[in-house]
């Protein structure tokens with residue numbers, strides 16, 4: 259059993275850490291982006307890896323739980339521990355934003371070493387200044403931190419070309435559950451010396467270790483970039499268009515996003531309206547991004563893709579960005595849809611992935627499964643190129659999500675059952691947090707679940723790291 263972070267324990271911590279590390283529990287650390295939960299805990303913000311290790315060692319000695327907190331943009335409640343028995347007593351909230359140094363940059367090696375609290379955007383900017391690219395890109399990148407994106411193995415819009423956060427990390431420095439520092443900041447691309455602990459800790463959502471710094475792999479900066487927004491007659495046509503685009507442009511296709519007109523309707527409804535990018539507005543659109551070395555322009559290749567798509571009825575209309583500002587306007591639509599969704603307030607949001615060829619059938623059948631429960635609006639959009647959809651279910655006009663509170667679990671089960679039956683994942687890029695602990699228990703291979711519990715027991719035998727997240731607290 260864990261102990262609460264009592265006043266006496268916090269007084270003890272004050273003898274170990276400088277006064278600047280102690281913070282008030284404000285809304286910023288107690289609320290989560292979709293307003294679903296209110297957290298609890300004593301926020302403590304160490305400024306160095308040594309201070310993190312001191313804090314963790316003290317928590318281990320006193321058996322006090324620790325909830326790691328980066329930018330607080332996680333969507334599954336991993337960084338927020340509500341006060342309820344399944345999570346255990348009052349924890350320490352370990353805020354990592356004061357670990358914000360970019361320790362070194364190695365342009366010839368294409369490596370950057372950043373501390374856990376550096377924001378994703380700050381890393382992108384530092385890479386750009388060295389004429390390099392850090393390709394991980396999410397709508398939350400101004401706030402999300404390197405520790406958070408690695409802890410959740412975040413995805414985003416460039417997974418199709420560059421892989422998820424795991425693929426862009428060479429090494430990590432981490433504090434273990436007993437307060438030791440693992441100095442794993444290797445810059446090596448090849449290192450098969452034993453079990454890959456880096457990959458075990460990446461994606462573990464703060465339940466196996468605290469990430470304090472990471473060696474990140476950079477990519478060459480593309481000389482040219484371009485975008486097109488094409489109207490597609492169906493999700494199946496969008497998939498065929500993806501194949502066509504890759505036949506023509508190969509790995510230059512860096513993003514391929516599916517957008518439904520419901521997303522644009524939500525932009526208008528929530529005061530975020532944009533000029534309609536196509537007229538008439540089609541049901542389905544895809545946003546394609548190309549990144550190229552010097553040579554043929556992206557516009558030439560995008561025209562080729564669009565012409566062939568129109569000839570084969572894979573697209574019915576479209577527009578190719580003629581300037582970087584028009585390109586930014588296309589991406590603004592895509593990147594603002596999550597904010598419109600937040601303002602509308604989903605009954606249930608599903609971050610799912612499916613084998614690519616299963617996607618059209620899923621999109622065709624899911625509305626009927628939902629209609630058996632009630633009338634809803636659906637905003638289905640996302641990273642079609644890597645099989646990851648955000649399938650979000652909203653109240654019909656005139657109703658609120660509170661009207662559907664009693665149906666949330668039925669909605670989630672209907673969607674997740676379909677995804678599981680089609681060989682998909684019910685936690686594609688956001689992780690499990692506390693929101694999907696039961697889903698893991700329901701859908702995971704039982705051997706995998708048993709192995710996960712053994713790993714947790716081995717690395718965090720007292721269960722102090724992020725209690726109640728990913729695996730149910732014993």
Ligand SMILES: Cc1cc2nc3c(=O)[nH]c(=O)nc-3n(C[C@H](O)[C@H](O)[C@H](O)COP(=O)(O)OP(=O)(O)OC[C@H]3O[C@@H](n4cnc5c(N)ncnc54)[C@H](O)[C@@H]3O)c2cc1C
Nearest residue numbers: 328329330331332336403405406407409412413414464469
């Ligand atoms: C508008 C919006 C758009 C988004 N788009 C995407 C998207 O396209 N793709 C995607 O994958 N996600 C997306 N997300 C989700 C979120 O931004 C990511 O999960 C991000 O990686 C979280 O980073 P963070 O620093 O905010 O972490 P937090 O929210 O603070 O924490 C997330 C999890 O990581 C743990 N954690 C944080 N820091 C550390 C650390 N240093 N060591 C150990 N554990 C730690 C926390 O305990 C928690 O379990 C989006 C979120 C929003 C609000």
